[in-house]
Amino acid sequence: MSEQTGGAADGTAYLAAIGTALPGEAVTNAVLAKTLGVNEEWIEVFIGTRTRHFARDLNTGEIRHSLADLCAQAAERALAEPGVDASEVDFVVMGTATPDTLMPATVNHVADALGLDQVPTFQLQSGCAGAVQALATARSMIASGEYRTGLVIGGDVCSKHLDVKRDLKDAAPSDLVNFVLFGDGAGAAVVTDRPVGRRVALRRVLNRFTGLGSKPGQVIEWFGLADRYDDRQALREDYKAIEERVPVMATEILWELLGELDWDADDLTYLLPPQLSGRMTKKITEELDVPGATEISCVADTGNNGNALPFLQIEKLFEKMATGEKALAVAVESSKWIKAGFALEKV
Template identity: 40%
Template sequence: MAERFGLHEKWLDRMTGNRSRYFCEPDSADGVPKNTGDLATLAGQRALAAAGVELSSIDFLILSTGSPDHLMPATVNLVADRLGLNDLPAIQLTAGCAGALQGLYTARALLASGHRRGLVIGADSVVKLWPANRDLKRISPAELANFALFGDGAGAAVVDASVDGPGLVVDHVVLRTVGKGRKPAQLVRWYGADGAPTITAANGKEIREPMGEEDYKAIEQYVPGLAAGVLQELAQLTGWPVAEVEHILTPQLNGVMADRIREFMGVRPEQAVGCVADTGNNGNALPFIQLYRALKRIEEGGGDRDRVLVTTIESAKWTVSGLALRYRREAAGDVQ
């Protein structure tokens, strides 16, 4: 990352704690995903294969993303076409860090309304925010730091209303906005680097308007407390003492912040399931990546009782969300 962005390794490590991240390649001819739609399609295909379900059994498709490939057509419809899905509801949610749980929240409502099975995908890429000629001189140091912070990725889950087979059973979902009276802590403009207008700065100098802005002080101030509040709410809803829960997925802004938030939440290192230091902040994909890691840990551990609590905080206009899940190895009378 230091070589790619022209930033110092020690600065990257101290400020972000991220060791690596992944890029789409818009000019790729060797199968590397080019954009959000490519990522979402691959994730959807792999989720369907892993679940061992027929494509014809899918009743709806949900895609949450903060970086669609176009304003129109909706990326979810392009993904549906590529997956071979047709004649079903295809829903696209515009969101950031809470988007994956917004997608699962919506899916749960659809399952409760009579649908039997669906596919939920979260995907993001920042390729559109780069200048077309990849000229790093056109990007301010603050924006370069964001490119080191955020990663490209996708995750997907098959959600099912039946009781057949093992899976993560959803006990509770928490989702609500808490942004009333709060200033947004993140802003991403839609036009990308090449479309950015020139504005006049306070000193009278003409500069390119930044593609995105983040209020890191507000994030550092509010996210730990909001995350701890969601965790305690889930503990009360389930009756599970936090200290006894086997797997806890904490918010993942970056590697440094993830550790600080985990400590504030009172989550022990062996309980926490993270990924951001290895993958970068993948936005809508990140909770799926965490869930994938938790599931692998559960399957390898072979325990009789595996519980999962998920907390995500979106600082753009302040959304809190959480999930309480149990892993079932046998059929059970719950919605999965």
């Protein structure tokens, strides 16, 4: 753990390193369709995602990787990058919608696996905005001047809701979506108070609840001993509401962030759009209409693995980003409608 003496003079936080982890081999639409007994063409046309990765064996249901396993792998890869030392980590913040257990918090299993001790840990319970909320928390901690280096993690294991034994022949399309849309994965970033390693400044983070009076677009139930056998669906999604609202919210996020930064759309070299599905991401990117920016997307190959997605996008971004270039990421959480996003600049 580094000495907690002074953060960045201007409160800027920097992304120094990135790491990701995807479990097992990629599962194609053909394999998924055969296993679930659904139409492969429907997956390709309606969802637009080609492959995804699962922490469970698709045939037996056996758990091969826990969320803690994947997050620790991603963090180890980030901490192994040049310019980063695990002994300097002052805190850990993690965002997830699918923790391994309610207690202990999964973040503490991850810290244990990394050999970290005597550091503050935080776990934020959230969907697609959780990773952004974790970045916002880390940025605030760095700006406080009390901490110099933090580890930010995001990940989800959505396959815990994938019942391969269920007969889906009569399932409604709205129900089938949940079986073909999601995947599993994790990502991690090292955040510092100084430009080291990748030297990418985190210029802005947006995180705002905007769902006052609105019905949830997605619900994931938690079942205790008293109610685990009732007839509630574990996972419900209002795909029509998501399809209608997310593109509008994404456009609002883009222009709100640009306005706060005093950037023009032409200043952007890269755009990281919301990663709902291959089809939805394409639609949203077209509506965002930033033709001068290169799109950085991954969902068509990874599936929607929730809080891992921003890190997977950042990893691809870092392969391309040059000094002086700017990038803007947009994320929308449909569970209760949260606007999120962040802006990056390589220095």
